Amino acid sequence: MTIPKQSNRRKELVSIAARLFKDTSFDRTTVRMLASATGLKSGSLFHHFKDKEEILVAVIEGGLKKSIETIKRETAKVDQPNLRLLASIYGHLETLHGENKDAHIVSITEWKSLSEDSKDHLIKLRDEYEAYWQKIVDDAITANLLTGDPHLNRLFILGALNWSIQWFKPEQGVSIKQLAYNFYQSLTHQSID
Amino acid sequence: MTIPKQSNRRKELVSIAARLFKDTSFDRTTVRMLASATGLKSGSLFHHFKDKEEILVAVIEGGLKKSIETIKRETAKVDQPNLRLLASIYGHLETLHGENKDAHIVSITEWKSLSEDSKDHLIKLRDEYEAYWQKIVDDAITANLLTGDPHLNRLFILGALNWSIQWFKPEQGVSIKQLAYNFYQSLTHQSID
DNA sequence: ATTGAAACCAAGCAAGCGCTAGGTAATTAA
């Protein structure tokens, strides 16, 4: 029963698993697929993780932490509500479509594959991310950039952004920055001066 | 090799399967679960469907047809762009959260569980639905209700609406009609007079 | 009353699944 926690090898494995879970879904990704992608034999995976779900938890935890880190970094640069809203939109789209997007996508698409216990553990991270977003949205409403119920506005916006994983391909012309700005304009009916 | 096509029994089975696929996902729903929910033995299912995926195809096909039917019915009542936009929003939310919602939800959440062949067949229905929506959005832009790229606007709106299956519970106070109107206001920054 | 088709059941097969047990190699620490 040997379970190291923050080894580099583990992070490698988690990152490879993220790609498979994103491309094939958690249920359809077998431990044998994970093994062959990591260069291990299937049994050896369970030296690093106690079961398959622990791999998913590790992927999602990494994805959420990265998202929180990114939105905080992007919004730290600016203080006006309009720029902060745009930066948040950009940050979110960046974690979904930029480099290392796999984990964040999995954290969105495979949430319901988690056991109740795992959700209990990860929900705090998700709540933290959503609470951060809520403040951005609240301030945007106060600044008359958005209108209506604050809570619903946050849900609408994050929903529309998350849904972009279904259709957006950054290599097809439009950049993430452009997409973010388009989105900002459609939302607020305004431009940035 | 007996495959009837439009029998009532088949529709019953499809409707029960829709509920299971929605609650448990296609992959995690076993044929034995389907059998027990329909009161059949597991082998008997394959008298009605050639394999498990054909059940999913039937569910999604029904869901898409119902959606098309609903948006056309709702928008037929009105002709001003603002009212047509609101009616479309309401119609979409109605198929997602009203009665018989299961099939439409499955058509959204389980799209990637389909084989390529099945997608080829169903994509026409999805395209038809999205094309209908696109016209609504185009007209709303012309009427200055929305602003920016037409195609992206449609994607943003449908994404935000679809995402509501993740959080909206109609029994918790807000009605579908209220939700639709809130959504309309946030989108257009306008009220209906 | 007989027939034919449709609807269902009983039994189980082959394949794939997550995971385990017991060993060996590689790395690190003393």
Added chain:
DNA sequence: TTAATTACCTAGCGCTTGCTTGGTTTCAAT
């Protein structure tokens, strides 16, 4: 140099999966 720890492999177990086969029941039309 030795001892311990970590990393990995070999082999396979027990179980569930989607699905098949060959037979029985139900029932409407003759």
